[in-house]
Amino acid sequence: MTAHRVLNGSDEVIEFGELVARDCPAPAPRWNGFPRYNFIGGHNDPAAVPVEALAEAAARVIRAEGAALATYNAGAGPLGNLRLRRAVALKLARQRGIEGTADDVLITSGSLQGLDLVNAMLLEPGDTVLMEQLTYSGAIDRVRARGVRVEGVPVDEDGLSVADLEARLERMAGSGVRPKYIYTIPTIQNPTGTVMSVARRRALxxxxxxxxxxxxxxxxxxxxxxxxxxxxALRGMPGGAQVVHIGSFSKSVAPALRLGYVSAEPAVLGRLVALKSDGGTAALEQMILADFLGSRFDAHVxxxxxxxxxxxxxxxxxxDESFGTAARLWVPKGGIFLWLTLPEEVDTAALATAAAAEGIAFNVGSAWATDETVARHSLRLCFALPPAADLREGVRRLAAVCQRETGIPRTSGNERFDGDARR
Amino acid sequence: MTAHRVLNGSDEVIEFGELVARDCPAPAPRWNGFPRYNFIGGHNDPAAVPVEALAEAAARVIRAEGAALATYNAGAGPLGNLRLRRAVALKLARQRGIEGTADDVLITSGSLQGLDLVNAMLLEPGDTVLMEQLTYSGAIDRVRARGVRVEGVPVDEDGLSVADLEARLERMAGSGVRPKYIYTIPTIQNPTGTVMSVARRRALxxxxxxxxxxxxxxxxxxxxxxxxxxxxALRGMPGGAQVVHIGSFSKSVAPALRLGYVSAEPAVLGRLVALKSDGGTAALEQMILADFLGSRFDAHVxxxxxxxxxxxxxxxxxxDESFGTAARLWVPKGGIFLWLTLPEEVDTAALATAAAAEGIAFNVGSAWATDETVARHSLRLCFALPPAADLREGVRRLAAVCQRETGIPRTSGNERFDGDARR
Structure with missing residues (x-):
């Protein structure tokens, strides 16, 4: 019998800390709202949410189909809402070259759940996966949390360097290592905003x-x-059967609607469905999105x-105004973030701490890299959420903090950007 | 380099099966809709879904708060929608004796996510947990999937037998085993429908x-x-700080709305928030439920x-009509299911196979037990979904299948039930 402890002053209670699993992360700090100048998180522009169209869609679908909410998955089975899956299958066929029917699509609670399910299907401690050297921090963290090794492959303006990838795979095969997958964000790469060329896609x-x-x-x-x-999409090209493809409506409609999807071979989808023990993805959100996809979606995007x-x-x-030539920008071809690299004197982790004290938040480069040394001087700025005036003012203040802390930029506000120096 | 295989006839693709993690479950079979007489699943009555109220709530909240959907968690932080958390905190205080504010409540994607988060916080392979001997199959399965041992404690008409529990804890302490938790469903126990007495609650x-x-x-x-x-609630009684409490709106509103909650000490909630890496629970469903809770909820329930x-x-x-005295019923004090025990000749797993062939589905007792031998002759019937006529006809057909397969019930349709045998 283990002794209990006194917590909370008055009540004698068990010390939960003693019982916590060894790999459980530390408690999350109390959430205190968004920073004043918020350049982090995959948020969207509040003014762009199609409020009236969603309100009408919601009222319409609830009146028409609301009784189905009485059953898990609203009677549609574990792949998700049929009308939504049909709309996604059609969209994938028309826009991404991926042929398939509603039965080839699994609706997930955001593409994050797609990441979790694919990882649960394939990964065991000691495994290895390959990723772009600069990539989504959530993908890196999730893999590492499973005790899996992440190896990074360089990325340039045409996306993942397949030549580097092949050399890496050759070496790994020589030492008997078969990675479980190659994770890539080929179209508007996160964080670089690049788009993988068609030649690279074929080679990959x-x-x-x-x-x-x-x-x-x-x-x-x-x-x-x-x-x-x-x-x-890679999955829409010859050889696409070896691709597991995930997508999301977080960026095109709203991230608080937790809706993404997986497109994969039937044998893979069957595994993912077996792992998806969540009682179904939010059915009301699925109904509403299905209606919206059939009406206002294209115009909205x-x-x-x-x-x-x-x-x-x-x-x-x-x-350009605030950092001049000190910042090398990866101006993205779409999306909601911009990656930039500052001179070697600037450690963006230290800069983030100084900036946070002034209400400015950005993503530290090293968190977006498989090897943190390659991105020590880089940072990611998300630009969808802040109003235009806050973008300007936030950048001005960030440059001032950076100047004060590091001496960079050496001059500010009077040096024009030279387009050729951007990449 | 591992050889690839030919799949799907035309396309040469990788055999994913070789790469699948050892503990990955088998692929889910294709979903073919609900059985004709469906006595399984925690579904609700489609006619009882408050369709008009939800449609009005949806249109109202989207117009008022829809712009917030542009941010993860709709700007409310990881605990979930503030208005919903306030409503849950108020409900817990008024109805369940649990004092606390919105900050003591974590909104989850159904109470299933609550189960997953608490398990992730506390459990490691080799651990032990205690549960009622007859309990929710999903709770048993989730614990076992983590390599954790489940020990069952008898349950009777007053709920969990605390005397048996104490004896078990004493023995375990003697061998140096400290279980990670005692899982209980005290109010409308699943599957027995019993309510734990206040004396038992205090003793527990x-x-x-x-x-x-x-x-x-x-x-x-x-x-x-x-x-x-x-x-x-146990958490609402003296000593409640040592209780992690989960609840759901699946049974009171609709299961396809994936909304549940956790009420626990701040240190525990902080851990659960750190583990909740899902990008937030469906925010639109939270907004709609928050509105509904403030208006029609009590009348609806x-x-x-x-x-x-x-x-x-x-x-x-x-x-009574079809099984007569052959069936011992645990008539529940509320809820959506009824547990019944048939004579020893009836193995309900075999009966389920025969019944499925005739379009009748029920929960096999052994799946709802920590030790399957205690429930081999029992089964669970969920009664919220089928229309009243289907309940009658389904039971009539089930009795006919049972009679044909096992000779039980010996007579049917002409023997009245003796109330004293019910429990």
Whole structure:
């Protein structure tokens, strides 16, 4: 019998801390709202939420189909709402080259659940996965939490460097290592905003087949591409059967609606369904989105892209004004974030602490990298949420903090940006 | 380099099966809709879904708060929608004796996520937990999937037998085993429908404190109690700080709305928030429920209970007519299911197979037991979903299958039930 402890002054209670599993993370700090100048998180523009269309869709679908909410999955089975799956299958076929029916789509609670399910299906402690060297921190963290090794492959303006990937796979095969998957964000890469070229996509699929390593394709930003061609998804190209593809409506509609999807071979979907023990994804949100997809979605995304492109323009202008040539910008081809690299004197982790004290938050580069040394001087700025005036003012204040802490930028506000120096 | 395989005839693809983690469950079979006579699943009565009220609430809250959907958690932070948390805190204080504010409540994606989070916080392979010997299959399965041992404690008409629990804890302490928690469903126990007496509740809290083993209280059916007193929740009694309490709106509103909650000490909630890496629970469903809770909820639950009580009456009548004294019924004090035990000749697992062939589905007793031998002759019938006519006809057909397969009931349709045998 273990002694109990006194907590909370008055009540004698068990000390839960003694009982907590060894790998349980530390308690989350109390949430205190968003920072004043908030450049973090995959938030969207509040003014762009299609409020009236969603309100009408909600009232309509609840009156028409609300009785079905009495059953788990609203009677649609574990893949999710049938009308929504049909709409996603149609969208994937028309826009991403992925042929398939509603039965080839699994609706998930955001693409984060897609990440969790695919990881649960494939990963065991001691495994290895490959990722772009700069990539989504949530994907890195989730894999590492499973005791799995992450190896990073360089990424450039054409996306993942497949030549580097092949050399890595060759070496690994030589030492008997078969990675469980190659995780890639080919279309509006996070954080670089690049789009993988078609030639690279073909080469990646060939490498995947040659080495017997599946591709895990994350397209959660693809809807927001506004510059250049819209290449087919990897899963939509020859060899696509070896690709597990996930997507999301967080960026194209709203992140608080927790709706994403997986497109994969039937044998893979069957495994993911067996692992999806959540009692179903929010059925009311699925009903509403299905209605919205069939009506206002395309027009909404077109408007949203215009709005985001305009905000990005303001952000780039503010960065040019405040940081001048000190900042190398990866101006994205779409999406909601911009990656930038400062001179070597600037450790962005230290800068983040100083900036936080002044109400400015940004993503520290090292968190967005498989090897933190490659991104020590980089940072990610999300630009969808703040109003245009806050983007400008936030950048101005960030430059002032940076100047004070590091001497960078050496001059500010009077040096124009040289376009050629951007990348 | 591992050889790839040919799948799907045309496409050469990787054989995912080779890469699947060892503990990954088998692929789920294709979903083929509900059986004709569906006595399984925690579904509700479709006719009882408050469709008009939800439609109005949805349109109202989206117009008022829809812009907030642009941010993760709709700007409310990881505990969930503030208005909903306030409403839950108020409900817990008024109805369940649990004092606390919105900051003491974590909104979860159904109470299933509450189960998962608490398990992730506390459990490691090799651990032990205690549960009622007859209990929710999902709770048993989730614990076992983590490599944790489940020990069952007998349950009778007053709920968990605390005398048996104490003896078990004493023995375990003697061999140096400290279970991670005592999981209990005290109010409308699943599957027996019993309500733990107040004396037992006090004794359980004392045992929890004495042995330093927290209580994990699952109250997902408590709103549907219609018979007898409504005892305070364990967490609402002295010593409640050692209780982690979960609840749900699946049974009181609709299961396809994925909304539940956790009430626990701040240190515990902080751990659960750190583990809740899902990008937030569906915010639109939270907004709608918060509005509904403030308006129609209480009246709705009162109507729903009347409806369910009436359905239960029809089910009991049908069982009396078809099974006579062969079936011992645990007539529940509320909720959506009834537990019954047949004579020893009837193995309900075999009966389920024969019944499925005739479109009848029920829960096999052994799945609802920590030790399957205690429930081999029992089964669980959920009665909220089927229309009253289907309840009658389903029971009639089930009795016919049972009679054909096992000779039980020996006579049918002409023997009245003896109330004293019910329990």
């Amino acid at each position: 699929l060939a490498a995947s087949e040659r080495f017997g390593v599946p591709i895990f394709e994350d397209e959660c930003y693809a809807d927001l591409l506004w510059e250049g061609e819209w290449p087919a 077109a408007e949203l892209k215009e709005r985001l492109r305009h905000k990005l323009g303001g952000l780039v202008e503010a960065l | 809290l004392a045992a929890s404190e004495r042995f330093g083993v927290p209580i994990f209280e699952d109250e997902c059916y408590a709103d549907l109690l219609w018979e007898g007193e409504w005892p305070a 009162a109507e729903l209970k009347e409806r369910l009580r009436h359905k239960l009456g029809g089910l009991v009548e049908a069982l």
